[in-house]
Amino acid sequence: MTAHTSSLSSGVAAVSSAARVSVEAPCGRLSLRARGDLSALEGALGLALPRKVGGRAAAGELQALCLGPDEWMLHAPLAAVSGLVEACAGVYGALPHSLVDVSGREVSFQISGPRAAELLTLGCARDIDTIAVGEGRRTLFDGSTVILWRDAADSFRMDVWNSFASHLLHLLEVGVRELAAEAL
Amino acid sequence: MSNYRVSGRGRVDTARPISFTFDGKTYRGAKGDTVASALLANGVHLMGRSFKYHRPRGAVAAGSEEPNALIGTRRGPGRFEPNTRATVQEIWEGLETTSQNKFPSLKFDVGAVNDAAYMLFSAGFYYKTFMWPRSFWDKVYEPFIRAAAGLGVSPKEEDPDHYASRYLHCDVLVVGAGPTGLAAARAAAVGGLKVVLVDENAEAGGTLLSEPQARIDGRPAWDWLTAELAALKELGVKIMTRTTAIGYYHQNMIGMVEKLTDHLPALPADTPRERMWRVRARQVVLAQGALEKPLVFHGNDRPGVMLAGSAQTFLNRYGVLVGKKPVVITSHDSAWYAAFDLQDAGAKVQAIVDIRGTVSEALLSGARSRGITVKLSHTATGTSGRLRVSSLRVNPVTNGAVGAGEEISCDAVLMSGGWTPSLHLFSHTKGSLAWDDDRTTFLPKDTPEDCVIAGASRGLWGIAAVLADGAEKGRAVAEALGQTPAPAAAQAVEGDRTGSGVSMTELPTDRSPGKAKAFVDYQNDVTAKDLRLAVREGMRSIEHVKRYTTNGMATDQGKMSNINGLNIAADALGKKQPQVGLTTFRPPYTPTTFGAFAGYHRGGHFEVTRKTQIDSWAEEHGAVFEPVSQWRRAWYFPKPGEDMDTAVRRECVATRKSVGIFDASTLGKIEVVGPDAVEFMNRMYTNPWTKLAPGRCRYGLLLGDDGYIRDDGVIGRLSEDKFHVTTTTGGAARVLNMMEDYLQTEWPDLNVWLTSTTEQWSTIALNGPDAAKLLAPFVEGVELTEDAFPHMSCVECTVAGLPARLFRVSFTGEIGFEINVRAHEGRKLWETLWEAGQQYGITAYGTETMHVLRAEKGYIIVGQDTDGTVTPYDCGMGWAVGKKKPDFVGMRGLARPDLVAKGRKQFVGLLTEDKSRLEEGAQIVFDPKQAIPMKMVGHVTSSYLSDTVGQPIALAVIEGGHERMGETVYIPMPDRIIAAKITDPVFVDPENTRLKI
Amino acid sequence: MLLIHCPYCSETLPEVEFTYAGEAHIVRPETPSAQSDADWEGFLFLRSNVRGPHYERWRHLHGCGRYFNAVRDTVSDKFLTTYKAGEPRPDLSTLTVTQK
Structure with missing residues (x-):
């Protein structure tokens, strides 16, 4: 299989004493939609799907984030995507659902550092502190829809659609410098 | 110095x-x-x-x-x-x-x-x-x-500076870091509450900076201030100076502008000039203090005439005497203290002139002990001096009669007409005000927001009083947030300057009132005479008086002038002030730069510019771009020396002759999946979908329930339960939103889900007689023959080794393919096809050529040839409307009386008689000789040069156009009237012979 | 900028995450083709445009994506409540402004 080549190359995009922003390597992404008794799907995925919006679950390298009452974003290694698609297709008859490969749709930024949360306040109207560590949300950053995963108090991932990436990355880069220039 | x-x-x-x-x-x-x-x-x-x-x-x-x-x-x-x-x-x-x-x-x-x-x-x-x-x-x-x-x-x-913005969430926001705000912040900073204290000045302290004589808890005010600020920092209070709360918006959102560099000699790197803070506070304490009012008398605007409290500030905060021979004219006790401070600092106060007949013995003895002349029951009737005041004319007032004037030589006049609570932000909350007759001012009453107002801004006076009030309000908001703050002991204040005064209209004068230049609004040059004239000429409400005179409408928003203006207007009307009303304060509190509002959104970051994965190739190959909704798209690819028309003609000819390649990635794409996918498609689109076999596609038309065309696109059925829907570029988000709306709220029982895949795929369109020949060697999984893969087919296969969704569709009338590969692989495939296509003379084309080629075939562009009032029948696309379906969105709408009436504007082609190119948007008439204004019967929706047709072509909507084939219509232009013949909109290959491989 | 409580996320969030979607409880008829012109006109175009508590729809577009219903006072611009799509219209007399 041909490796993904991203128009934004993976690696550190901006770093300062305040925060660090890097573009993550491509990963597998699946948009899952289903409702009702999810046990068949959970069996296929090998993971208990979180039911609360913003909740997350992980099994091995598969991660799931509940985005809406019947919607999850799954992240997995690229190589695992076809297996997951196949496994879920196997239970489609038992539990009709929609599983769409969106690996090519998005890119993720890793945002970390002592003032990572504050960096997000440059463009996010919601209170970042209401996203607990280990949770995630779909929200708006600088006018664009993004998915935020909070992996630690000072470490986030931001999933953005490809065509918005350079715009959002530009603001994050400005912010990384701006925060570092601030005397606290 | x-x-x-x-x-x-x-x-x-x-x-x-x-x-x-x-x-x-x-x-x-x-x-x-x-x-x-x-x-x-x-x-x-x-x-x-x-x-x-x-x-x-x-x-x-x-x-x-x-x-x-x-x-x-x-x-x-x-x-x-x-x-x-x-x-x-x-x-x-x-x-x-x-x-x-x-x-x-x-x-x-x-x-x-x-x-x-x-x-x-x-x-x-x-x-x-x-x-x-x-x-x-x-x-x-x-x-x-x-x-x-x-x-x-x-x-x-x-502007070379950069501007910033940030959101901030806190439990308590305290606006104003004077004694009230300091006390409120201190009291609220309990139980881990996140408290923000903000002040527009360079340093916190407010009035304490101007009153160093006071002692709080036994310490000089400034020492107390230093210790208090340190204590607040210790408690985690965020103290922001040079930051102005400019507006109070719904649900405790406060806009604040922080000035970061205007005071710095050198600009630090990466630091914005200003930052807009959008603060959401659970509770707000407004402690903005009070503003001193001028007195209104002839010549009260001469340089050197200033507010007494400000003179006191210049002395105590900045160490500056505003005059060495000042004279004081006042109706309030506070000016007396200013006089004392200036006298004690070495000035020779010429006199304290008070409008009032009696003042406290403490003030009188203060003046006496300093040897200052006191004149009670006096008015000021003028000033002199050309560019600086040199004397103040004062007159005794006895039982309302103004006596003989006396000139007091001076180099500054300190005036005080009392103080106005600062209610600006409180008013932004739609807070109600109550007139207080004793203080002759409005005081805050109720607010719908989670907000309290404290200290001088609610009419309190004196450091001890506002410290106590600030602390009480700080505790109150902490309690409202579920804390139980300990009651604080009252703070002892020595040297507190409490006082009172009276409020005036214009000061009594012995001059002709018509000649007095007694200013009320300095910035807009509005005098007391103007206000009285406005009332004489019939203005009754303060809102009318304000607009007629512009009083309070300058950039200072009437901070000094509103109450004086109201007092004078009320006096002229013979009414009480509340019956005349108070004008509305609106954000921003102080003038604010456009930069602060724009924040990061300027230059290249003004708005999102979406680019496809193939955009970089287009840029490297000299494309000229055009914006299409948020996207920038390659418009045409000029070779050296080519203008737009030349480049587009070359691209068109090459595509019809051999093969053209086009980046169609911006097309909206929606994956429709689920057992009820086909039922959903039947309900959403006009077309029937049940009989569409997997592997086939169909042009779909989407209407609103009003019957008008909303969007269109080719839709492929990938399997029984899965559709690949395409939408227009600009319609992608709108269509998905509309589909979700029907699905979630009208048909929640349908088992089907929608996922945007617009950006999952890069979409490359190949069109032209050589398209199949070029593509075939790269495709695994299907033969590109007429039998195996006819027009309007789709398949999941590999192209150049990449997983792909291949569509055989045409928006040009030529043999056409749309190849979807995962977005990141788009450019790679494009380059592969580009290289292989060289043998056919492959030509990259942009959106303009795409528009020409489709217009030659009479294909509509939704939003260009339609405008939200066009039905499928108007467009001659009745064939796309399923006749046997029980319902679809827009079906009932199509039967509305207006939509079936005669004389609707219908989609047609136009060929000009003189072979000139029409202007898009030009209006069309049947009779060019009629009188102006002519009856307009339609307009040109699209117009292009066309080498294939041999003359310019146009598309238009014209009343009853379908029945007027061959008729001549007229397009009046500024310089001439152009005649054009109505034709079928399909100019090229109406039999679709060119689609065959 | 208002704060809006999303009944699906159980969170109160900034207005920018939401889009307005018109008056609520206007049900698309089961069989539109059976509607008279007047009835269809009413469904398509006629809205109550109230001054005061207004039943309306919002979508948590940049969040969970759900359409839901709300009662908002068009005078004070305050939300009295929000509730899930499909739930019955709440009784106005039981609603009080909780969020000041």
């Missing part, structure tokens, strides 16, 4: 002198000075000319409410800011400042002739005078007004 600086006074650092210029002359100030305090330290009062009459003006206040001393500040190219308040701008080494509204110089200004023509400029002057004759407006009135009036000069260069 200069001779108005008082050593041992003020908080400026005279050991750190700073040079700056004002109108080209260099002055020295001290670290901590504002431009105003530094100029006053140099004995300079004249700082500007007024807006309308060009009268000489000086600083009348010491803070952000200053109406007069507006200056321009410059810091190299592009960094010029007009209308900066000299009382706010801090000085730094090398700062260049200039006065405004003067020609040729501040001291001799030609425009001051307006002052002599004063009678012409009274209230409502513009309304009355410039109404007629109409022709005078452009040539005489407007140029004259523009030249004569106006505030400052707009900068012309691009």
Whole structure:
């Protein structure tokens, strides 16, 4: 299989004493939609799907984030995507659902550092502190829809659609410098 | 240093002198000075000319409410800011400042002739005078007004600074860091509550900075302040200075502008000039204090006449005597203390003149002990001095009768007409106000927001009172947030200056009131006479008086003038003030730069520019781009020396002759999946979908329930339960939203889900007679033959080894394919096809050629050929409407009386008789000889040059067009009338023979 | 900028995450083709445009994506409540402004 080549190359995009922003390597992404008794799907995925919006679950390298009452974003290694698609297709008859490969749709930024949360306040109207560590949300950053995963108090991932990436990355880069220039 | 600086006074650092210029002359100030305090330290009062009459003006206040001393500040190219308040701008080494509204110089200004023509400029002057004759407006009135009036000069260069914004969430926001705010923040900072204390000044402290004589808890006020600020920091309170709360919006959202660099001599890297904070606070404490009112008397605007409290601030905070021989005119106790402070600092106070007949014995003895002359029951009736006040004329008032005047020689006049609680932000909350007769002012009453107002801004007076009130309100908001703060002991304050006063209209005078220039609004040059004239001419509400006179409408928003204006208008009307009303305060509290509002959104970051994965190839190959919704798309690919028309003709010809390649990635794509997918498609789109076999596609039309076309696109059925829907580029988000709306709220029982895959795929369109030949060698999984993969087929396969969704569709009338590969692989595939296509002379084309080729085939572009009032039948696309379906969105709408009526505008082609190219949007008439205004029967929706047709072609909507084939219509243009023949919109290959492989 | 409580996320969030979607409880008829012109006109175009508590729809577009219903006072611009799509219209007399 041909490796993904991203128009934004993976690696550190901006770093300062305040925060660090890097573009993550491509990963597998699946948009899952289903409702009702999810046990068949959970069996296929090998993971208990979180039911609360913003909740997350992980099994091995598969991660799931509940985005809406019947919607999850799954992240997995690229190589695992076809297996997951196949496994879920196997239970489609038992539990009709929609599983769409969106690996090519998005890119993720890793945002970390002592003032990572504050960096997000440059463009996010919601209170970042209401996203607990280990949770995630779909929200708006600088006018664009993004998915935020909070992996630690000072470490986030931001999933953005490809065509918005350079715009959002530009603001994050400005912010990384701006925060570092601030005397606290 | 200069001779108005008082050593041992003020908080400026005279050991750190700073040079700056004002109108080209260099002055020295001290670290901590504002431009105003530094100029006053140099004995300079004249700082500007007024807006309308060009009268000489000086600083009348010491803070952000200053109406007069507006200056321009410059810091190299592009960094010029007009209308900066000299009382706010801090000085730094090398700062260049200039006065405004003067020609040729501040001291001799030609425009001051307006002052002599004063009678012409009274209230409502513009309304009355410039109404007629109409022709005078452009040539005489407007140029004259523009030249004569106006505030400052707009900068012309691009602003090189950067501006920032941030959201901030906190439990308690305290606005104003005077004693009230400090006490409130201290009391609220319990139980881990996140407290933010904000102040517009360079340092926190508010009135404490002007009252060093006070002792709080046994400590001098400034020592107490230092300790208190340290304690607040210790408690985790975020203290923000040089930050103005400009507006209070719904549900405790407060806009705040922080100025970060205007006070710095060198600009630090990566630091924005200003930052807009959008704060969401669970509770807000407003502690904005009170603003002093001027007294309204003839000549109260002469440089050197200023608010007594401001003179006290200039002395105590900046160490500057505003005059060595000041005279005081007041109706409030507070001015007496200013006089005492100035006297104690070495000034010779010429007299304290009080309107009132009696004042407290404490004040009288204070004056006596300092040897200051006191004149009670006196009024002020004038000032003299050309560019600086040199005397004040005062007269005794006995039983309302004004006695003989007496000139008191002076170099400054300190006035006080009492104090107005600052209710601006409170008013932004839609808070209600109550008139307080004792204090002759409005006080805050109720607010719908989670907000309390404390201290002087609710009419309290004196440090002890506001400390107690601030603490109480701070505790109250903490309790509202579920805390149980400990009751704090009252703080003992010595040297507190409580007092009272009376509120006035114009001061009594022995002059003809018609000749008095007693200013109410300094910035808009509105006098008491103007206000009374407005009432005489029929204005009854303060809102009318305000607009007729412009009182309170300047950039200072009437901070000083509103209550004086109201008192005078109420007096003229013979009504109580609340019956006349108070004008509404609106954000922003102080003038705010556009930069602060724009924040990061300027230049390349002005808005999102979406780019496809193939965009970089287009850029490298010289594409010219056009914006299409948020995307930038390759418009055409000019070769050296080609203009747009030439490039587009070449691209069109090449595509029809061999093969063209086009980036169609921006097309919206939606994956529709689920057992009820086909039922959903049947309900959403006009077309029938049940019989569409997997592997086939169909052109779909989407209507609104009103029957009008909303969107269109080719839709492929990938399997029984899975559709690949495409939408227009601009319609992608809208269509998905509309589908979700119906799915979630009308048909929640349907088992189907929608996922946007617009950006999952890069979409490359290959069109032309050689398209199949070029593509076939790369495709695994299907033969590109007429039998195996006919027109309107789709398949999941691999193309050049990449997983792909291949569609055989055509938007050009040629053999066409759309190859979808995962987005990141788009450019790679494009380059592969580009290389292989060289043998066929492959040509990259942009959106313009795409438009021409589709127009030659009569294919509509939704949003260009349709405008939200066009039905499928209007477009001649009745074939796309399923006739046997029980329902679809828009089906009932299509039967509405208006939509089936005769004479609807219908989609047709146009060929001009003179072979000229029509203007898109041009109106069409049947009879060119009719009288103007002609009856317009339609308009040109698309128009292009067409080599294939051999003449320009156009598409149009025309009343009853389908029945008028072959008829001639007319397109009147400014220079001529163009005749055109109505034709079928399909200009090329109506039998679709070219689609066959 | 208002704060809006999303009944699906159980969070109160900034208005920018939401889009307005018109008056609520206007049900698309089961069989539109059976509608008279007047009835269809009413469904398509006629809205109550109330001054005061207004039943309306919002979508948590940049969050969970759900359409939901709300009662908002068009005078004070305050939300009285929000509730899930499909739930019955709440009784106005039981609603009080909780969020000041």
